[in-house]
Amino acid sequence: MADNTLYQLLGVARNASDGDIKKAYRRLAKEFHPDKNPEAGDKFKEISFAYEVLTDPQKRRIYDAQGIRGLQEGGGGGADMAGFGEDIFSHFFGGGLGGMFGMGGGRQRGPRRGEDTVYPLKVTLEDLYNGKTSKLQLSKSVVCASCGGTGGRMGTAPAPCRGCQGRGIKIHIRQIGPGMVQQKQTMCPDCHGEGELMSERDRCRTCAGQKTTSEVKILEVHVDKGMRDSQKITFRGEGNQKPGIEPGDVIVVLQQVPHEVFQRDGHDLHMTKKISLTESLCGFRIPIKHLDDRTVVIMSEPGTVLQPGARKGVRGEGFPIHRMPFEKGNLYLRFEVDFPANHWAPEPVYPQLEGLLPPRRAYQRPPGEHVEDVHLEDFDPSTQSRSGRAEAYDEDEEEHGGPGVQCAHQ
Template sequence: MADNTLYEILGVTRGASDSEIKKSYHKLAKEYHPDKNADHGDKFKEISFAYEVLSTPEKRETYDRYGLQGLKEGGGGGGGFPGDMFGDIFGGLFGGMGGGFGGMGGPFGGMGGMGGRRRGPRRGEDTFHQLRVTLEDLYNGKTSKLQLKKTVICKKCHGQGGKAGAMQTCQSCRGRGVKVTMRQIGPGMMQQLQSVCPSCHGEGETINDKDRCKECKGKKVSDETKILEVHVDKGMKDGQKIPFRGEGDQMPNVEAGDVIIVLEAKEHDTFERKGNDLTCSYTIGLTEALCGFNFTVKQLDGRDLVIKSPPGKVIKPGDVKVVYGEGMPMYRNPYEKGNLFIKFDVKFPENSFAVEGNLKKLEKLLPPRPKIEIPVGEDVEEVNLTDIDPTRGGASNSNAYDEDSDDDNDGQGPRVQCAHQ
């Protein structure tokens, strides 16, 4: 069952937006601030903690996947909370399981108070890998196996590089891993240069060749192939991150970082995704546009959607119609879906597609022409309407129609459009 504790503390739903969470937090923080009532101190800590988790995308992702227990066990992405906050709040939310977060035992331990610096092992860098997925994968969900190479603590020497006591502090850099040199760049001006120690290669320690571990050659780590099962949930999006906590490269005295899988969605031949909606285009003929049609669209789960339009329902070029509930499933709520929008193009028949007699019959079926009164007199002249010849320059070029800028009007007054009566 999903853990909604932090959402309930802030009084919002699980699908609340960032702005809703922020608005609720400010309201509750103002109400329960200790400056107003000292008895509200614990409640204010809970509210602050809930907001810290839910307003940070990575921590919210972890909490939504693994709940409070996942945060307690170090799934929160490397800390970022004061130790006393974890001790107090987890003690309440977990029913007395908060011990170890305030001290140095847990992954969040050793952090004194607000603004206190974290003691203990430093945290390694996160590793990012892209996983290409199709729109079908994001619609239906998918489990992929991803093979990765990572460094792990050498199992033979347990990360010591050799037998016990063989590793010695580098005498060249005195264990700092870097060498500092000074050089003169001008009269009375010196420049300090810092470079990786060539003796220990930045490790700060050295070991004799004869004492090195035969397995890792004194490097303390070895390479290992890891296969991760990546669960792509229904409704996930392009660029969404799937974290694997603590699966990053291992180093002695360093807390392993995370492996973060970033989804990369391929373009689809039929559909384009916009949020939770799907869009596509479809071309129909003039007969279908006027007299109705049936056609099928292959949905991303393999179903054939029969799209119908009744006779007499006119579809104009550029019309957009919707099929409700046939868009993408919503992330973490896959039974709810967005909508499918279809934009129609209408293909008109070629010139002289019917003889004159049939055209007259067709005209009787169509709405009547608008009545146009043709003026008479010496100032009336008939002209020919022809297709544009791209080889001819000047005003006959199609660009003359497309370019509709007032800057080209030379102050001769507003442009005039064709009038319809």
């Protein structure tokens, strides 16, 4: 549980007095001040932070009891801790420094993480079949390189916000009746809830005190053979940066645009092919352009009859399997048969054709007087469907009343 990191930073014992801490800090601050020692990097911020915590009785108590994360989480200090400044925590928990505090033991939760950024990427079925590398240009915020995300010029530090006394919140008290007050908290508009402000003249010029700048980034998205619609490709830590927060990921979501010919179902491909009546009866050879630009010739031998709606498959001509690109699913074809139009041939042809086709059913006029010849008319879906619905309704009625009652009496 014990986390001694802050004491170690100042080179003092855990039970060091305020005086010892001050002395140690002064000595180290001289050595590592960025003005004097620009190479020291973040060392100055670290010792300043340690000093700030260990000379504040409340913060020191929280730190001793709960370690660095206790401070970050407010550790029971409530709103007072808000004045601590996001920036310093940012410094400790961001940029890989968070790791050094993990050694102290205690709870480990990892640094706070920014939101993921999701980008859709339109791909064709060909792209998913063959694989492809796409360049994705995005704009993201990065921690300002000039100020390292402090928002201030070298060697400056933000001061507690005056508007909220460093709390980050403002408390409004309103009298709403005799002896009744209403208390309302709002985020401090001056410091946007951060509790501290960089004075105008100390602000970093590059980011205007915003701590981050915007950068155009180009990501190479590798769409592998066999990837599927809605598949996610994750770029770890490429999300927007913010000081003190581990950046989230950029997540690219593939969106397949519909294909004119093929529909994909897992590893299989499906397509519908229109063939003529002649082809359905007498065989065919039909070239089909596949997704990798090969031409696949599908064949049906004479004597094979393809009825309307018939389904056939071609083994191994489906979709490549992700990460096993030489394995493929199957291609399934559904055949629609295009019959010839009315009167497609002159009259004398039909008896000839009949001579070639299987014999028709024999017809003998049924005996008796109640035999009528009727003509077939073209089907009219609107009238047909209405009568169909009426019938269904009648059946319903019967089902509810009829059989139920009968059953009861049996």
